[in-house]
Amino acid sequence: MMSIPQPAFFMFKCQQSAPPGMPKPSCVSESNPESKELMQHLSMTLMQKGIIGNVQPIQTGCLGRCLQGPVMMVEPGHVMYVQLTKEKITRIIDEHIIGGNVVEEYVIPEQMWGEPIDPASQAK
Numbered sequence: 001m002m003s004i005p006q007p008a009f010f011m012f013k014c015q016q017s018a019p020p021g022m023p024k025p026s027c028v029s030e031s032n033p034e035s036k037e038l039m040q041h042l043s044m045t046l047m048q049k050g051i052i053g054n055v056q057p058i059q060t061g062c063l064g065r066c067l068q069g070p071v072m073m074v075e076p077g078h079v080m081y082v083q084l085t086k087e088k089i090t091r092i093i094d095e096h097i098i099g100g101n102v103v104e105e106y107v108i109p110e111q112m113w114g115e116p117i118d119p120a121s122q123a124k
């Protein structure tokens with residue numbers, strides 16, 4: 001029996017938008033007009049390159065790194081990209097998703113993205 005292949009990648013784009021007047025920054029905001037176009041740019045570029053579906057763009061809420069926004073997490077790999085622009089997203093698709101090389105210069109700094117804590121060590 002033929003199986004349906006799982007997506008090769010999921011690209012979780014934070015689409016959180018803070019209400020006006022909210023002091024906390026958010027990944028989609030009035031103060032950064034390009035931030036409102038990034039999700040569409042991501043989907044359109046995947047479509048134009050013929051890889052949408054195999055690569056699945058997902059809109060998410062806050063991923064907890066608002067100060068570094070706009071952010072997007074790529075799975076597999078737990079790769080968190082920060083301070084995104086359209087240009088950076090295109091490069092991430094070309095070099096990481098198609099080319100197989102993480103675009104290190106757009107990855108969140110290590111001090112902001114330490115090793116995860118094993119939930120088994122925390123569970124009550």
Ligand code: FES
Nearest residue numbers: 014027062063066
């Ligand atoms: S608003 Fe995007 S990470 Fe928090």
